Amino acid sequence: MAATQQSRSSAAAAAKAGGADHEQTEHKPELRRGPWTVDEDLTLVNYIADNGEGRWNNLARAAGLKRTGKSCRLRWLNYLRPDVKRGNFSADEQLLILDLHTRWGNRWSKIAQHLPGRTDNEIKNYWRTRVQKHAKQLNCDANSKRFKDAMRYLWMPHLVDIGVAAAAADDDDYQYRRLLHHQQAQQQQEAAAAGAANDLAAGYAADVQHALAGMAMTSSSSDSLASESFEDGSLFANVRAGEMLMNNGGDWAAQEANQNQGLWAPSSDHDQSAVQVQAAAAAGGGQFQDPELSGWVQGFSESIITDNFWALEEIWKMQ
DNA sequence: AATGCCTTCAACCGCGGGTGT
DNA sequence: CACACCCGCGGTTGAAGGCAT
Numbered sequence: 001m002a003a004t005q006q007s008r009s010s011a012a013a014a015a016k017a018g019g020a021d022h023e024q025t026e027h028k029p030e031l032r033r034g035p036w037t038v039d040e041d042l043t044l045v046n047y048i049a050d051n052g053e054g055r056w057n058n059l060a061r062a063a064g065l066k067r068t069g070k071s072c073r074l075r076w077l078n079y080l081r082p083d084v085k086r087g088n089f090s091a092d093e094q095l096l097i098l099d100l101h102t103r104w105g106n107r108w109s110k111i112a113q114h115l116p117g118r119t120d121n122e123i124k125n126y127w128r129t130r131v132q133k134h135a136k137q138l139n140c141d142a143n144s145k146r147f148k149d150a151m152r153y154l155w156m157p158h159l160v161d162i163g164v165a166a167a168a169a170d171d172d173d174y175q176y177r178r179l180l181h182h183q184q185a186q187q188q189q190e191a192a193a194a195g196a197a198n199d200l201a202a203g204y205a206a207d208v209q210h211a212l213a214g215m216a217m218t219s220s221s222s223d224s225l226a227s228e229s230f231e232d233g234s235l236f237a238n239v240r241a242g243e244m245l246m247n248n249g250g251d252w253a254a255q256e257a258n259q260n261q262g263l264w265a266p267s268s269d270h271d272q273s274a275v276q277v278q279a280a281a282a283a284g285g286g287q288f289q290d291p292e293l294s295g296w297v298q299g300f301s302e303s304i305i306t307d308n309f310w311a312l313e314e315i316w317k318m319q
Numbered sequence: 320a321a322t323g324c325c326t327t328c329a330a331c332c333g334c335g336g337g338t339g340t
Numbered sequence: 341c342a343c344a345c346c347c348g349c350g351g352t353t354g355a356a357g358g359c360a361t
Contacts, residue, residue: 034330035355057346069346074330077348109349124350125328133326 032066033219036075045080050272078119082181085117089126097123097153098131105143105254 032040047063053076056069065072078084089097093115100111108120108127115123127142135142138150 036330055346070332071330071349073347078329106350120349121329128351129327141333 031068033071036079041065041075041080042184044076045184048076049181049184074121078121080180084119089118094116095156097126098156101127101131102148121199235248 006310043063043065047059047065049063051059053059053073056073058069060067060069060072063072067075096115097111100114104110106124106127112118112120112123132142135144135147138147140147140150
């Protein structure tokens with residue numbers, strides 16, 4: 001994906017570059033805008049490795065980047081940071097997003113704090129492009145009780161079932177950042193030894209460009225969420241999913257104990273346990289204590305949902 | 320093959336709050 | 341206190357690839 005985006009970026013950079021940023025327009029007419037180039041990425045990564053992050057406007061100037069501090073911060077936090085996790089959301093992550101959004105609404109930054117490696121921007125995009133669209137497909141608002149109930153009793157139980165095997169497989173962006181950081185470390189080491197930093201920088205950029213070209217050849221489509229998410233239990237993905245559940249899930253669970261108002265918690269209207277409700281739903285149009293919900297789910301099943309509803313792939317195909 | 324619409328997501332924008340002087 | 345600057349957040353845009361016709 002990164003490779004795809006990066007190649008897009010390179011192609012589009014010239015078209016968008018040269019614009020003026022509102023913050024510093026008057027004094028810095030040469031400021032670049034639009035997609036970042038590999039060279040800019042390298043400059044930013046190298047500078048942060050040496051000097052740390054923060055003080056973004058100063059950082060941008062000191063690093064010699066013709067970018068606003070804002071743009072540097074965004075690029076680092078959303079893309080270049082070594083711990084940014086790319087690729088499709090796992091079932092666990094989807095569950096968490098659904099739940100946390102019911103609590104906090106569009107507090108993307110707060111939600112992102114509970115999904116290690118995910119950025120607020122990514123979660124926001126996920127919500128807007130996938131979840132809202134799904135809600136629209138079901139003829140209800142993503143913030144409506146009806147949609148939340150559908151998520152709680154239909155979608156989430158299924159995600160739980162398949163979440164065990166969840167894995168975000170292809171991670172070209174992770175490889176890209178690994179390459180950047182590896183090269184950056186190697187560059188510093190070699191430069192220190194040979195005192196030939198300039199030549200190395202050129203070779204480094206060429207190496208990255210070459211690697212990116214290779215990635216572009218093999219990068220996968222970005223819209224095959226379901227199949228990519230669950231087809232391969234890669235170690236990395238499993239570890240990260242585990243981390244999320246152990247660390248942040250734990251934190252969230254503690255809050256849950258206090259608040260008992262999350263999507264997972266059976267609402268006061270339903271005295272069945274969540275497991276029972278899930279089992280009933282999974283059995284196909286089970287009866288809920290809430291007659292309105294029960295009726296709606298049943299109608300839902302008859303009119304729209306097929307057996308394939310339980311395949312996540314089919315959920316997304318509905319969009 | 321050509322065209323146009325749809326989808327995705329990186330990047331930008333505007334704003335509010337925090338901090339320093 | 342007032343002002344300027346910076347940071348971070350949420351909403352929006354637009355480029356590019358995918359897909360249908």
